[in-house]
Amino acid sequence: MAPDNRVALCPGTFDPVTYGHLDVISRASAMYDTVIVAVVNLPWRKGNTLFTAEERIGFLTNATSALPNIEIETFSSLLVEFARERRAMAIVKGLRAISDFEYELEMNQLNRRQAPEIESVYLMASPKYSFLRSSGVKELATFGGEIDDLVPDEVARHLKDRLGR
Numbered sequence: 001m002a003p004d005n006r007v008a009l010c011p012g013t014f015d016p017v018t019y020g021h022l023d024v025i026s027r028a029s030a031m032y033d034t035v036i037v038a039v040v041n042l043p044w045r046k047g048n049t050l051f052t053a054e055e056r057i058g059f060l061t062n063a064t065s066a067l068p069n070i071e072i073e074t075f076s077s078l079l080v081e082f083a084r085e086r087r088a089m090a091i092v093k094g095l096r097a098i099s100d101f102e103y104e105l106e107m108n109q110l111n112r113r114q115a116p117e118i119e120s121v122y123l124m125a126s127p128k129y130s131f132l133r134s135s136g137v138k139e140l141a142t143f144g145g146e147i148d149d150l151v152p153d154e155v156a157r158h159l160k161d162r163l164g165r
């Protein structure tokens with residue numbers, strides 16, 4: 001079945017969700033009728049995640065509760081296969097820096113080869129989130145750094161519980 005141009009996917013590991021992710025998700029939600037937040041659930045990929053898929057989904061569900069057109073699902077296949085299953089026309093991602101560009105260009109070429117009918121759409125990160133990534137937040141939490149303005153309150157509490165020294 002042909003992709004539906006009203007449906008977009010926002011994919012990621014979201015370990016955990018940050019305000020940078022939420023910025024991209026909320027902007028995508030204003031652009032498409034339905035935005036499916038696609039949470040990677042591959043335990044063996046990039047080492048283990050700090051939070052389980054259920055926990056990551058819980059944080060995302062609470063953080064996006066004010067947005068009317070968000071669905072949150074896990075996937076454990078190729079991203080473009082999941083996009084096809086959901087008939088998503090677009091994969092929406094945030095771009096922060098040149099380093100993201102190089103990685104995303106490579107992903108884009110691979111994904112395009114697999115599924116030329118699905119477009120990737122890149123939103124430039126809002127300046128205040130340009131250097132925000134989940135791994136950096138986890139490192140800050142480990143060493144008692146200030147994370148309250150980087151992640152939702154619920155996420156900050158869990159990070160401090162799990163990683164704080």
Ligand code: PNS
Pocket residue numbers: 011012013014040042045076077078079080107111
């Ligand atoms: O940086 P993230 O959040 O871990 O990125 C996850 C994702 C799925 C957006 C990224 O790995 C990607 O674009 N993958 C495309 C290739 C693919 O389909 N891999 C299999 C699922 S990870």
